[in-house]
Amino acid sequence: MNRLLLIPAAAVLVASGGYAAPASATTGFGVNRVSVADPNTSPAQQPQLLAVSVGHHPAFDRVVFRFSSRAPGYDVRYVRRVLADASGQPIRLSGNAFLAVTMHSVASGQAGKHDAPQGRQRPRFPELREIVGSGDFEGHVSFGLGLTSKSGFRAFTLSNPDRLVVDVRIPAGTTAPVTAGSQLANTGSGTAPNTGLIASGGIALLLTGIAIRLAARSRRRPASV
Numbered sequence: 001m002n003r004l005l006l007i008p009a010a011a012v013l014v015a016s017g018g019y020a021a022p023a024s025a026t027t028g029f030g031v032n033r034v035s036v037a038d039p040n041t042s043p044a045q046q047p048q049l050l051a052v053s054v055g056h057h058p059a060f061d062r063v064v065f066r067f068s069s070r071a072p073g074y075d076v077r078y079v080r081r082v083l084a085d086a087s088g089q090p091i092r093l094s095g096n097a098f099l100a101v102t103m104h105s106v107a108s109g110q111a112g113k114h115d116a117p118q119g120r121q122r123p124r125f126p127e128l129r130e131i132v133g134s135g136d137f138e139g140h141v142s143f144g145l146g147l148t149s150k151s152g153f154r155a156f157t158l159s160n161p162d163r164l165v166v167d168v169r170i171p172a173g174t175t176a177p178v179t180a181g182s183q184l185a186n187t188g189s190g191t192a193p194n195t196g197l198i199a200s201g202g203i204a205l206l207l208t209g210i211a212i213r214l215a216a217r218s219r220r221r222p223a224s225v
Contacts, residue, residue: 028154029060029152029167029169030153030154031078031153033075033076033077036074038104040069040070040073040105045070046072046139047069047070048067048068048116049065049067049116050068051065051066051117052066052119052121052131052133054125054131056123056125059169060168061123061127061167061168061170062128063101063128063165064163064164065101065103065143065163065166066162066163067162072105072164073103073105074155074164075101076100076153077099078099078100080098082098082132082144085140085142086137091132091134093144095130095148096148097146097147097148097151098147099144099153099168100143100145101142101143101155102140102141103142105139108136116136118132118136120132120133126170126174127147127149127174128145130145131145131146132144145166145168149171153166154166
């Protein structure tokens with residue numbers, strides 16, 4: 001019997017050189033500050049932040065910052081509270097722990113470009129409860145993440161398209177609800193439908209129908225003498 005071969009989207013991307021992501025969904029997480037220098041060395045290379053999306057995966061919740069060109073340097077760390085840049089005023093944010101994400105050398109309104117997205121999203125995932133922009137000032141664009149707990153996180157960049165990804169691990173036993181329709185939302189990845197099971201179910205129904213018809217015919221056929 002022929003079997004359908006389903007290749008995960010992530011495997012295709014890695015094979016094609018699309019990006020170099022962590023090798024496992026459960027590796028690379030920690031609570032220490034992560035800071036990466038800006039790879040863009042001139043103002044002309046500064047990217048624009050185009051969009052911010054969120055997604056829920058089985059082992060972690062994800063935030064994706066998508067850029068017009070190569071992702072800038074970034075700083076991700078836990079803070080006692082998220083402060084607005086540049087006023088320093090505290091920002092109200094759902095959660096029991098808070099991550100501050102700052103990207104530097106980003107072209108926005110002050111550089112004659114479009115303002116960076118700063119909207120508030122409330123996905124209410126098991127770990128990621130809320131995210132909101134906390135500043136777009138002098139080339140620094142920042143966000144606050146409200147989390148259920150102080151869990152391990154990881155940050156890395158992807159290309160094609162250019163993105164900064166922040167994953168927050170979901171602790172074992174977390175039972176917070178996930179908003180309907182939110183799983184793997186807007187992260188550029190997904191789960192293909194199990195077409196093998198669908199095909200098997202259709203065949204089973206077809207065979208059942210044939211069996212019923214044959215049984216009906218045998219009941220209508222006169223007995224032989």
